[in-house]
Amino acid sequence: MRASESLELLGVGLANMAWVLTRTGIEWLRFGRSSWWWRLRWAMIRAWPGQTPLGVVRREGPDSGLSSEDLVYGETLPGTAFDLLEALEVGPRDVVVDLGCGRGVVPLVAGLVFGAQAVGLEALEGFVTRGRRTAEILGLDAVEFQKGDFRKGALPPGTVYFLAGTCLQPDSWAAVTRNLAGAAPPRARAASLSQALPSAEWEDLGHREMAFSWGRATVFLHRRRSRPHRSRAAARRAHVRSKGSTGRTA
Numbered sequence: 001m002r003a004s005e006s007l008e009l010l011g012v013g014l015a016n017m018a019w020v021l022t023r024t025g026i027e028w029l030r031f032g033r034s035s036w037w038w039r040l041r042w043a044m045i046r047a048w049p050g051q052t053p054l055g056v057v058r059r060e061g062p063d064s065g066l067s068s069e070d071l072v073y074g075e076t077l078p079g080t081a082f083d084l085l086e087a088l089e090v091g092p093r094d095v096v097v098d099l100g101c102g103r104g105v106v107p108l109v110a111g112l113v114f115g116a117q118a119v120g121l122e123a124l125e126g127f128v129t130r131g132r133r134t135a136e137i138l139g140l141d142a143v144e145f146q147k148g149d150f151r152k153g154a155l156p157p158g159t160v161y162f163l164a165g166t167c168l169q170p171d172s173w174a175a176v177t178r179n180l181a182g183a184a185p186p187r188a189r190a191a192s193l194s195q196a197l198p199s200a201e202w203e204d205l206g207h208r209e210m211a212f213s214w215g216r217a218t219v220f221l222h223r224r225r226s227r228p229h230r231s232r233a234a235a236r237r238a239h240v241r242s243k244g245s246t247g248r249t250a
C-alpha cells in the first residue's frame with residue numbers, strides 16, 4: 001500500500017471515529033438517564049473483550065462464501081435501533097428478526113426496551129456466539145442468535161423484519177428480498193436501509209433519515225401486503241395481453 005493510500009485510510013478511520021463519538025454524545029444526552037442504554041453498552045463491552053466486529057469479519061469472512069460487498073461491516077447505533085423499532089410500533093407481542101445482525105444491537109434493544117422476542121440471523125459464527133453471550137449477560141431469554149444465510153433456506157418466523165442491506169451486491173439483495181417475501185406473514189412490518197423492499201409485496205409506510213455507525217442512511221418502512229400488488233402499468237400490460245390472447249382464440 002502506498003503512503004498516500006495509508007494516509008487516506010487513516011483520515012477515513014479518524015473521521016469515522018469522530019462521527020461515532022459525536023453520535024454517542026448525542027445519545028448520552030438523550031438516553032443517559034435510561035438504564036437500558038448503559039446496561040447494553042456495558043454488556044457489549046463484556047461480551048467483546050479485546051475483540052472487534054472487523055476482527056470477526058477478517059478471520060471468518062474469507063471462508064464464508066460471502067462477497068466482500070456483503071461483508072462490509074457497519075452497525076445500527078443503540079439510539080437509532082430505539083427510533084427504528086418505535087417507528088415500526090414494536091411491542092411485547094412482536095417477534096423481531098434482524099437479517100444479518102452483526103453484534104445484534106437491533107434484537108438486543110427489541111428485547112431490552114420493547115419486551116419483544118427477537119432473533120438475530122447471522123452468517124458469521126463469531127457474531128452468533130458473542131451475541132448469545134451479550135443476551136445472557138442482559139438476562140434476555142427471549143433474544144436468540146442463529147447462524148444462517150439469509151439468501152437461502154427458511155428465514156426465522158417473525159412479525160417485524162430488519163434488513164441493513166446498504167452494501168449488499170445486487171444478487172444477494174434479490175435473493176434475500178425473495179426469501180423475505182416468502183417468510184413474512186400478511187401485515188408483518190419491515191424496515192430496509194438505503195433501498196425500499198419490492199412494492200409488489202410491501203406497502204410503503206414512508207421513510208426517514210437515521211444515523212448509523214458509518215453515517216446517515218434512509219430507512220424505508222413497510223407493511224406486508226395481504227396479496228401481491230400490481231402497479232398500474234403492470235396491470236395494463238396484463239390486460240392488453242389477455243385481450244390479445246382472447247382475440248387469437250376467438
Ligand SMILES: C[S@@+](CC[C@H](N)C(=O)[O-])C[C@H]1O[C@@H](n2cnc3c(N)ncnc32)[C@H](O)[C@@H]1O
Binds near residue numbers: 066106149
Ligand atoms: C451492515 S452489517 C449490519 C449489522 C446489523 N444488522 C446492524 O444493523 O447493526 C451486515 C451483517 O450481515 C451479515 N451478512 C452478510 N451477508 C449475510 C448473509 N447472506 N446471511 C446472513 N448474514 C449476512 C454480515 O456478516 C454483517 O454482520
